[in-house]
Amino acid sequence: MSETEIPITGYLDRFSHRPGETFVAHIGLREPGPYRASLVRVVSADPNPAGPGMRFEDLSHVFDRSGEGRRQEVSLGSYGVVERGPVRDPQASCTWTLLVQPGVVSPSAAVLAEEDGGRSVVLSVGEAGTEASITWPGGLLRLAAGVPLKPRSWYRLWLVVDPPSGHVALAQQGFDRPASAMAHARAEGLALPLGATIDRGGGCTEAAASWDGFQSVSRDGPCGVLPRMCSNVASRAEAMPGI
Numbered sequence: 625m626s627e628t629e630i631p632i633t634g635y636l637d638r639f640s641h642r643p644g645e646t647f648v649a650h651i652g653l654r655e656p657g658p659y660r661a662s663l664v665r666v667v668s669a670d671p672n673p674a675g676p677g678m679r680f681e682d683l684s685h686v687f688d689r690s691g692e693g694r695r696q697e698v699s700l701g702s703y704g705v706v707e708r709g710p711v712r713d714p715q716a717s718c719t720w721t722l723l724v725q726p727g728v729v730s731p732s733a734a735v736l737a738e739e740d741g742g743r744s745v746v747l748s749v750g751e752a753g754t755e756a757s758i759t760w761p762g763g764l765l766r767l768a769a770g771v772p773l774k775p776r777s778w779y780r781l782w783l784v785v786d787p788p789s790g791h792v793a794l795a796q797q798g799f800d801r802p803a804s805a806m807a808h809a810r811a812e813g814l815a816l817p818l819g820a821t822i823d824r825g826g827g828c829t830e831a832a833a834s835w836d837g838f839q840s841v842s843r844d845g846p847c848g849v850l851p852r853m854c855s856n857v858a859s860r861a862e863a864m865p866g867i
Contacts, residue, residue, distance in 0.1 A: 629654050633698065634661075652696030663687035710834060714815040717786040720747060722832035725778050735781070735829050740817035747783050749773055753805060754781050754796040760815040769796045771805035787814040 637648040651659055663686050667679035712718060724735050732750030748755040752768035759765075773779060773796065782795045790810040797804035 629698075631655075632659060632693070633696070650696075651691070651693050652698065653693040654695060656694045657692070658690060659693045660688070660690045662689075712816060712818060712836070714743065714818050715787045716816070717784070717788070717837055718816055719782065719784045719835040719837065720745065720833070721780065721782045721835070722747075723778060723830040724749060724781055725828035726773050726775055727828075736832055738817045738834075743815055743817045745783070745785070745817060747781060749781075754779075754794055756783050756792070756794045758785065758792065758811075758814065760813065763811060763813050765792060765809060765811045765814075767792065767794055767807045767809045769794055769805040769807050771796070774798065785814065785816060787816060790814055 631654045634649055634651040649661055662684040665681040665683055667681055668676045670676055671678055722736055726749045730751050732748045732755055734746050734748045736747040738745045742761045744759045746757045753771045753773050754769040757766050778799045780797045784793045790812055792809045794807045795804045
């Protein structure tokens, strides 16, 4: 058990309700045992000594309950999941792209992943910049852009895979940087996930999508016309925040 874990955590189902409606409080304890929940009106929550200070009004006469609590696992961060991704031919080329604002880049954190049986595609951010890992029956390919990402800066990331030729390209471009960093590789026997589960997370991510076809990428960014979009991950993902 981590010593940094606070003794009690909790949150309400909603921030406000109409008169007569009911709040639901979710409580978790570091160690199972009794807890007490009471109502307090926050008059001032400013801890600044030069300000009005912390001022509360006890309303326990309105609400004051005790109960037995248990430990609830707390998952840091947030993520989105598409239970059933786009159905594709494992031998058809595909392009993945998203916007990301990385936080901590060590260790590496996945920002977009597809998994289906023994096949997976994982796009990550780490100390070597944008990283990609592709697995298929009998094969594994890893590559990295090789240029570190600046924390709290926005980047466009691309991963393009063409199984028939074995060509893989990975690229990143910062919004405040005119040139992109790129990496290329080739591998025999590549096969992509088919109708895979899609996850996204690892810092702030936006506009995640996968596209049919191989999108060429130049050092100055993507070029050419993207073929038909087969899945907009961001619009289909269900937000699943941690505490």
